[in-house]
Amino acid sequence: DIQMTQSPSLLSASVGDRVTLSCKASQNIYKYLNWYQQKLGEAPKLLIYYTNSLQTGIPSRFSGSGSGTDYTLTISSLQPEDVATYFCQQYNSWLTFGSGTKLEIK
Amino acid sequence: EIQLQESGPGLVKPSQSLSLTCSVTGYTITSGYDWSWIRKFPGNKMEWMGYISYSGSTNYNPSLKSRISITRDTSKNQFFLQLNSVTTEDTATYYCARYDNNYYYVMDAWGQGASVTVSS
Numbered sequence: 160d161i162q163m164t165q166s167p168s169l170l171s172a173s174v175g176d177r178v179t180l181s182c183k184a185s186q187n188i189y190k191y192l193n194w195y196q197q198k199l200g201e202a203p204k205l206l207i208y209y210t211n212s213l214q215t216g217i218p219s220r221f222s223g224s225g226s227g228t229d230y231t232l233t234i235s236s237l238q239p240e241d242v243a244t245y246f247c248q249q250y251n252s253w254l255t256f257g258s259g260t261k262l263e264i265k
Numbered sequence: 266e267i268q269l270q271e272s273g274p275g276l277v278k279p280s281q282s283l284s285l286t287c288s289v290t291g292y293t294i295t296s297g298y299d300w301s302w303i304r305k306f307p308g309n310k311m312e313w314m315g316y317i318s319y320s321g322s323t324n325y326n327p328s329l330k331s332r333i334s335i336t337r338d339t340s341k342n343q344f345f346l347q348l349n350s351v352t353t354e355d356t357a358t359y360y361c362a363r364y365d366n367n368y369y370y371v372m373d374a375w376g377q378g379a380s381v382t383v384s385s
Contacts, residue, residue, distance in 0.1 A: 193371045202269075202375040203360070209369045246311065250370030253326060256303075256311035 161185050163247055165257035171265045178234040180260045182247035185228070191250040192230045194223055197259075198243045206245075207232060239264060267291040269361050271379035277355075278385055283348040285379055287361030288341070292374075295319050295339050301364040301372060302335060302346045304357040312357075316364050317344050351383045 162185040172178050182192065194207040205214045207223035210230060220235045234241055246259040273285035287300070294300055301316040315325035317335045325333050329348070337344040348355060358380045362372035 191370055193369065195372075200377070202377045203362075203372070204375070205371055205373050208371045208373075212369070214373070244309075246309075248311075248372075254313035254370065256313070258309045258311070 161188060161249055161251050161255050163249055163255055163257040165245075165247060165260050167260060168258070169261045169263070171263050172237050173265045174237055174239060176237045178237050178241075178262065180232040180245055180262070182225075182230045182232070182257050183228055184230070184249055186251075187227050188249040188251060190226060192223070192225060193248045193250075194221075194232045195246050195248065196241075196243045197246065203246075237262075237264070267363060267374045269363065269374060269376035271359060271361050271376045273359075273379055273381070275380055275382060277351055277381060277383050279352055279383055280350055283346070283351050283355060283359075283381055283383070285346045285359055285361075285381070286343055287345070287376060288343050289363075290342070292363070294337060294342055294344060299324075299364040299366045300335075300337070300344045301362045303360045303362060303372070305360070305378070306357045314346070314348075316366070318366070353383050355381070356383045357381060 164183045166181045190210040195203045197203040211223045244259045244261045247257040268290045270288045277283045299316040299318045302314040305311045332349045334347040358378040360378045361376045363374040
């Protein structure tokens with residue numbers, strides 16, 4: 160299995176901050192990396208697919224980048240409604256997930 | 266707008282079977298995509314369990330292959346998860362999701378999840 164490691168596990172930032180979340184794969188995943196947002200008590204929501212493609216309806220402050228084994232989700236200006244857990248997911252022969260980064264407002 | 270909703274017992278005894286239903290509205294499950302089950306364990310580790318395709322074929326996580334079955338009722342636009350011989354390690358929140366297995370391998374619509382505890 161490909162292991163996905165997210166860091167940090169908890170991130171506290173201020174409104175308006177630029178925030179960067181990391182997801183590292185145990186081997187090359189060729190950009191098949193997706194990001195999801197899950198707010199408390201809600202269904203997960205797809206944010207970014209194939210490393211850097213923004214899902215329809217997602218604000219442009221969210222962006223993704225990366226290649227090989229290292230991938231990043233960036234929020235350009237943190238908003239109060241962005242408080243959530245963010246997790247990454249890769250596809251190789253089957254799907255595996257990161258354990259998430261919990262994002263809170265400082 | 267597509268919506269998915271999980272339902273089923275919240276408590277299952279060890280060695281018994283876990284059965285969950287995913288009811289889909291806003292999209293017909295035979296029209297396309299694959300229909301997946303994912304679970305999140307306490308501590309936030311997530312595991313893809315398997316899917317049933319729009320045509321009815323199935324694909325399971327090899328770690329679960331001997332215990333899992335995903336089926337569907339197209340007349341009700343529902344699909345189902347059965348996990349046999351459960352143990353306390355199967356305690357998790359179970360999600361159903363629509364899965365794009367052709368291009369970017371994403372789950373683009375999810376249910377809110379059903380919490381299942383395995384305990385005597």
